[in-house]
Amino acid sequence: xxxxxxxxxxxxxxxxxxxxxxxxxxxxxxxxxxxxxxxxxxxxxxxxxxxxxxxxxxxxxxxxxxxxxxxxxxxxxxxxxxxxxxxxxxxxxxxxxxxxxxxxxxxxxxxxxxxxxxxxxxxxxxxxxxx
Numbered sequence: 559x560x561x562x563x564x565x566x567x568x569x570x571x572x573x574x575x576x577x578x579x580x581x582x583x584x585x586x587x588x589x590x591x592x593x594x595x596x597x598x599x600x601x602x603x604x605x606x607x608x609x610x611x612x613x614x615x616x617x618x619x620x621x622x623x624x625x626x627x628x629x630x631x632x633x634x635x636x637x638x639x640x641x642x643x644x645x646x647x648x649x650x651x652x653x654x655x656x657x658x659x660x661x662x663x664x665x666x667x668x669x670x671x672x673x674x675x676x677x678x679x680x681x682x683x684x685x686x687x688x689x
Contacts (some may be wrong), residue, residue, distance in 0.1 A: 565581070565582055575608035576605060576611055579661075580611045580614060580615060583596070583615055584658065587630055592656070594620055594621075594657055595618065595621040595655050596615060596618075596622050596623065596658070596671050598612065598622070598659060598661060599625045599645050600625030601625060601626050602628055602631035609634055609668055612636070613673070615633065616634075616637065619638075621638040623638060623655070624639075625640070625643070626641075626642060627643055627644050
């Protein structure tokens with residue numbers, strides 16, 4: 559579990575949230591100590607709008623799965639697997655995901671000003687959620 563203070567300090571110092579969020583996920587990936595399976599929920603336009611940052615997460619993963627229900631959005635070629643359906647309908651076996659994160663959720667972090675919480679994850683402290 560990441561130590562939140564450095565990330566909150568970066569955000570309060572004016573750094574945009576996309577790199578901070580990527581770094582939080584990468585810290586969790588390093589702690590897993592394997593080539594994990596990552597699930598990007600709402601993956602269509604990149605990690606908080608950044609395809610290069612999303613690609614950097616894909617490079618750190620063993621498998622990088624994307625979920626995007628909008629068929630009009632073109633997905634990057636860095637996904638191992640994609641699903642064009644709502645998250646609730648994704649046909650993934652139980653226990654097959656090491657780390658899941660909803661990219662769209664970080665939009666609320668801006669309004670909370672780095673309070674250390676976020677919406678939509680199952681983690682009580684915010685951030686990415688280990689499945």
